[in-house]
Amino acid sequence: MPIRQLSETTIDRIAAGEVVERPASVAKELVENALDAGATRIEIVTAGGGKTLMRVSDDGSGIPADELPLAVRRHCTSKLPDEDIALVGTLGFRGEALPSIGSVAHLTLTSRRAGAGEAASITVANGRVGAVKPAALSKGTTVEVRDLFQAVPARLKFLKTDRAEGSAISEMVKRIAVAMPQVRFEIAGEDRTPTILPAASPIERIGAIVGEAFAADSIELDAEREGVRLGGFAGLPTFSRGNALHQFVTVNGRPVRDKMVLSALRAAYGDAMPRDRCPVAVLFLELDPALVDVNVHPAKADVRFRDPGLVRGLLIGAIRQALAREGLKASRTAAG
Ligand code: ADP
Numbered sequence: 001m002p003i004r005q006l007s008e009t010t011i012d013r014i015a016a017g018e019v020v021e022r023p024a025s026v027a028k029e030l031v032e033n034a035l036d037a038g039a040t041r042i043e044i045v046t047a048g049g050g051k052t053l054m055r056v057s058d059d060g061s062g063i064p065a066d067e068l069p070l071a072v073r074r075h076c077t078s079k080l081p082d083e084d085i086a087l088v089g090t091l092g093f094r095g096e097a098l099p100s101i102g103s104v105a106h107l108t109l110t111s112r113r114a115g116a117g118e119a120a121s122i123t124v125a126n127g128r129v130g131a132v133k134p135a136a137l138s139k140g141t142t143v144e145v146r147d148l149f150q151a152v153p154a155r156l157k158f159l160k161t162d163r164a165e166g167s168a169i170s171e172m173v174k175r176i177a178v179a180m181p182q183v184r185f186e187i188a189g190e191d192r193t194p195t196i197l198p199a200a201s202p203i204e205r206i207g208a209i210v211g212e213a214f215a216a217d218s219i220e221l222d223a224e225r226e227g228v229r230l231g232g233f234a235g236l237p238t239f240s241r242g243n244a245l246h247q248f249v250t251v252n253g254r255p256v257r258d259k260m261v262l263s264a265l266r267a268a269y270g271d272a273m274p275r276d277r278c279p280v281a282v283l284f285l286e287l288d289p290a291l292v293d294v295n296v297h298p299a300k301a302d303v304r305f306r307d308p309g310l311v312r313g314l315l316i317g318a319i320r321q322a323l324a325r326e327g328l329k330a331s332r333t334a335a336g
């Protein structure tokens with residue numbers, strides 16, 4: 001067969017596969033956009049495990065009507081004013097989420113900028129961008145995604161049951177929400193009772209997501225080494241789980257699943273926990289954006305630390321010290 005250039009639609013769908021793998025990835029992108037817009041309330045409504053419908057509404061800054069076409073165009077972002085990806089301080093920056101979702105679903109973006117006379121909306125139907133139209137919305141932004149992957153049957157086939165996809169959406173939102181206690185989240189699905197996470201203190205939010213038992217049976221972490229800060233909570237060695245699902249890690253507010261961090265977490269407990277058990281922990285790492293690369297993968301669950309040894313040493317040292325302090329306190333109480 002001769003070599004030929006792929007059509008824009010096909011190129012977009014291939015690229016979309018990198019960002020939107022399943023409904024939970026759509027939820028992640030839309031919630032991150034809401035947070036980047038400074039939202040204090042985010043509502044997620046789904047039907048059919050997010051395949052039939054996903055609607056994310058926020059009370060954030062909104063988008064000016066004349067910028068709506070740019071918002072759904074590939075590689076357009078308001079988040080890199082000086083093109084320096086090393087210093088990105090927002091969760092998004094690639095300008096890929098909305099166009100990607102729009103290329104494999106029916107997307108309606110409705111927004112109202114504070115002070116704007118009225119709201120406006122734009123639709124993208126499997127890659128076809130419509131015109132900007134006046135719409136009704138009192139504040140912020142609402143993104144409605146319908147019939148995800150209907151035009152990409154190969155993708156649809158790989159999705160799990162509505163129930164499983166719905167749970168993955170909740171899981172994803174909770175991983176983000178654990179680090180954003182000041183924001184109110186509401187997750188509602190047709191087949192489940194809504195989860196409401198009111199604005200709360202960090203430990204209240206952790207209790208609501210990881211469990212009240214963990215909140216009561218964990219020690220606060222607060223350590224710093226050469227500009228890398230570790231906050232969060234680590235469970236006592238007696239509080240363990242059979243899998244690593246109960247380990248929440250954020251780097252500069254971004255939920256990640258980093259092998260090095262998780263292995264350092266396990267190493268910190270050493271023999272204090274049976275080999276086949278996993279510690280429960282919520283770890284918040286904060287460091288200079290120049291010292292960590294979040295640009296590894298479009299879905300951005302991976303990060304690369306400039307100095308992984310430093311981060312590993314900080315984690316192990318801080319958790320061991322915290323556990324030792326707690327052990328000392330416990331033995332003093334027992335003796336006294
Ligand atoms: P990115 O987040 O990487 O910039 P997106 O495709 O997710 O790319 O969004 C494109 C642009 O649309 C954003 O840069 C932002 O300006 C705007 N945008 C998207 N969602 C929202 C929202 N919920 N509130 C305000 N602006 C938004």
Ligand code: MG
Pocket residue numbers: 029032033091092093095097098
């Ligand atoms: Mg985004």
